[in-house]
Amino acid sequence: MQRVIYTSLLLGVTGFSCVKAQNSVSPNIILILCDDMGFSDIGCYGGEIHTPNIDRLAENGIRFSQFKNTGRSCPSRAALLTGHYQHDVGMGWMTAVDEHRPGYRGEITGKIPTIAEVMKANGYSTYMSGKWHLTLDDAFDAPNGSYPAQRGFDKYYGCLSGGGSYYTPTPVYHNLTRIKEFPDDYYYTTAITDSAVSFIRQHPVDKPMFMYVAHYAPHLPLQAPAGRVEKCRERYKVGYDVLRKQRFARLKEMGFIPEGMELPVYQKEFEGKRPAWETLTTKQQEQWITDMATYAAMVEIVDDGIGQLVETVEQKGMLDNTVFIFLSDNGATREGGYLGQLMADLSNTPYRDYKSRCLQGGTSTPFILTYGNVAKNKSKGEICRQPAHIIDVLPTCMDLASARYPKSFEEDLPGMTLLPAIGGGKIKKRELFFEHEASCAIISEHWKLVRAGRNDAWELIDLSADPFETKDLSGQYPKLARKLETRWNKWAEKYNVFPLEDKSWTVRIKYYRDLYSGKSEKTE
Structure with missing residues (x-):
């Protein structure tokens, strides 16, 4: 994050107070x-x-x-x-x-x-x-x-x-x-x-x-x-x-x-x-x-x-x-x-x-x-x-x-x-990452790797030419697709995304409630 240098704050998360007073x-x-x-x-x-x-x-x-x-x-x-x-x-x-x-x-x-x-x-x-x-x-x-x-x-x-x-x-x-x-x-x-x-x-x-x-x-x-x-x-x-x-x-x-x-x-x-x-x-x-x-x-x-x-x-x-x-x-x-x-x-x-x-x-x-x-x-x-x-x-x-x-x-x-x-001015370039219910994506400059769900194939999109995601280029650029998938996986490991879960709403709720009531086995 591009920011000013941090200074000391006291008392932990919910009770911290700032040393520097706000100006008017x-x-x-x-x-x-x-x-x-x-x-x-x-x-x-x-x-x-x-x-x-x-x-x-x-x-x-x-x-x-x-x-x-x-x-x-x-x-x-x-x-x-x-x-x-x-x-x-x-x-x-x-x-x-x-x-x-x-x-x-x-x-x-x-x-x-x-x-x-x-x-x-x-x-x-x-x-x-x-x-x-x-x-x-x-x-x-x-x-x-x-x-x-x-x-x-x-x-x-x-x-x-x-x-x-x-x-x-x-x-x-x-x-x-x-x-x-x-x-x-x-x-x-x-x-x-x-x-x-x-x-x-x-x-x-x-x-x-x-x-x-x-x-x-x-x-x-x-x-x-x-x-x-x-x-x-x-x-x-x-x-x-x-x-x-x-x-x-x-x-x-x-x-x-x-x-x-x-x-x-x-x-x-x-x-x-x-x-x-x-x-x-x-x-x-x-x-x-x-x-x-x-x-x-x-x-x-x-x-x-x-x-x-x-x-x-x-x-x-x-x-x-x-x-x-x-x-x-x-x-x-x-x-x-x-x-x-x-x-x-x-x-x-x-x-x-x-x-x-x-x-x-x-x-x-x-x-x-x-x-x-x-x-x-x-x-x-x-x-x-x-x-x-x-x-x-x-x-x-x-x-x-x-x-x-x-x-x-x-x-x-x-x-x-x-x-x-x-x-x-310009915002610093970086990659953006996404996951929800096993739908996953990474945006890296003008490239986007995305899949709709856990069992769907990854699609490689050139957002500069195709911002509407109509043309999958993963077959044309397989190395780039694999490279972006590897980066997504590293992000997912770092940010506690795994294991992916795509159960339906009611099934997912019941599964985890039962799991921690001793009625089910752990998810894969």
């Missing part, structure tokens, strides 16, 4: 994360969803075209909050079960500081509102040391789990107190915004603020007020084929895609039978329109909330000294069945595949960084084409704050600061 010009940082939102959903990334507030951040800041996540919620959140690869902090899979393997403990380790703990030690007030999803599901009834309020956040409101209704999410906590009753007009996205706004209003302006707003939207279930859904219906009546072409054209106009490239139509992901819009029944078309309009409404409500955050910061006189960061935890999901996959195919335009896989559709996210003081945005409105990763968020925030990392963890973080790119 340290910027406030508001980090906003969406859940299961595709690469091209929002307006400033080519989408037809109305996101004027997010678009305004992009217009005044910088957008990344090659920013990558881990492909799934829990791992991405772990990487975001620690600056480490997810397996390195115990979060290689989900919170559903503790597999009693170093990389798969079902919650983030207490041995590595979170971004909130680091920022707090450097003089920041720290707040979080929204989805946590980094505590074992079996630990929701009583704080076990891994709750947000126990991992560096001064104030927290939100749901610990990764699912549930937007009208009655569970378990919802305010700091360490569980909330079980909700007003009749409760809607989770609005509540997340309201809590974040409340934290800002109570924040003393003479102290720097770190705010993490982790939205649940537009994660399933598809739920939004009927009036908001109705406002979005008309734009989806043309169907997904037309909308994909329109998004692709806008991405070209914006400069995300070179002029000569054509929109790929992915057949393999549909078992070779991707349906054209006209082949759907009228009932299927109506359902897809309604579902997509609901999805769009959910994103637009998030955007409304971002507008409220910016307005509140401005009312406090803090806007000029505030940095906003926006991204998604992974690509859109096909978990909604046949029509859900056709929705995700649109959301992830122009990329292949979906959430939980390490192909581009699963791991590509919008990433926007902007200063409230527009004059500080040296790359205003520009697109950064240098590869970056969600592990880079923590070191970037640290550099923005001139913050120091605890001396007891002085080893290099795998992530690095993105500030050179934001100032018009």
